[in-house]
Amino acid sequence: EVQLLESGGGLVQPGGSLRLSCAASGFTFSSYSMSWVRQAPGKGLEWVSSITSSGGSTFYADSVKGRFTISRDNSKNTVYLQMHSLRAEDTALYYCARRGKSMAGTALYYFDFWGQGTLVTVSS
Amino acid sequence: QTVVTQEPSFSVSPGGTVTLTCALSSGSVSTSYYTSWYQQTPGQAPRTLIYSTNTRSSGVPDRFSASILGNKAALTITGAQADDESDYYCVLYMGSGISVFGGGTKLTVL
Numbered sequence: 001e002v003q004l005l006e007s008g009g010g011l012v013q014p015g016g017s018l019r020l021s022c023a024a025s026g027f028t029f030s031s032y033s034m035s036w037v038r039q040a041p042g043k044g045l046e047w048v049s050s051i052t053s054s055g056g057s058t059f060y061a062d063s064v065k066g067r068f069t070i071s072r073d074n075s076k077n078t079v080y081l082q083m084h085s086l087r088a089e090d091t092a093l094y095y096c097a098r099r100g101k102s103m104a105g106t107a108l109y110y111f112d113f114w115g116q117g118t119l120v121t122v123s124s
Numbered sequence: 125q126t127v128v129t130q131e132p133s134f135s136v137s138p139g140g141t142v143t144l145t146c147a148l149s150s151g152s153v154s155t156s157y158y159t160s161w162y163q164q165t166p167g168q169a170p171r172t173l174i175y176s177t178n179t180r181s182s183g184v185p186d187r188f189s190a191s192i193l194g195n196k197a198a199l200t201i202t203g204a205q206a207d208d209e210s211d212y213y214c215v216l217y218m219g220s221g222i223s224v225f226g227g228g229t230k231l232t233v234l
Contacts, residue, residue: 012133035223043169044228045213047163050221059221063125086225110160110175117169117232 002026002113004096009118012086018080020118030054030074033099036081037093038120041079046092050099064090085124086122093117105109126150128216130226133199136204136233144229145196152161152195159197161190164204164211173212174199201231209233 008020035050048071100112127149136142161174174190
């Protein structure tokens with residue numbers, strides 16, 4: 001069974017930093033791209049960042065580019081989101097999501113499994 | 125700045141059919157955008173319904189279907205049930221690793 005377990009959320013002051021982790025199990029982690037998606041309280045979903053299976057390529061939404069860094073450790077089956085220069089508008093529930101692919105390994109550009117999220121609150 | 129637009133809200137009667145749409149701020153949605161659809165109920169993580177425009181995810185009932193309708197992506201629910209009352213989000217893949225969510229549609233079944 002695919003499981004994604006996020007951790008690392010909490011209360012941080014504006015301008016502060018936080019590192020989120022997502023521990024994966026139930027699948028061959030090193031074969032899948034991974035993503036972070038967030039949801040501000042009462043708002044819609046927003047794609048934040050993705051990383052390829054090897055970690056060789058990373059992608060970011062404009063809203064976080066230059067402040068957030070996605071990385072992964074395939075030996076630990078974990079993907080991370082390092083967040084710096086946090087702003088009030090970064091307050092959200094952060095979901096870890098697996099990128100789906102076909103049986104043949106072709107990228108299908110969707111999110112097939114989701115974690116339950118970890119809450120980040122940026123406030124003084 | 126690419127904006128993906130969905131109806132903010134929609135209402136359907138139990139047993140009825142409803143079509144939710146997903147549009148681009150400029151241009152038409154095509155299969156090249158690998159449209160996917162997600163259902164989210166309050167307090168829960170999203171659930172994947174559809175990927176690659178019209179492929180149902182594992183375990184999703186066949187009363188959920190999706191297509192390209194004109195210049196938009198569309199999600200149709202046939203024979204709506206009470207537990208279909210949820211928020212529905214589309215996602216378009218813009219290329220270069222970038223995905224964009226629509227603003228979501230709040231579906232009421234009454």
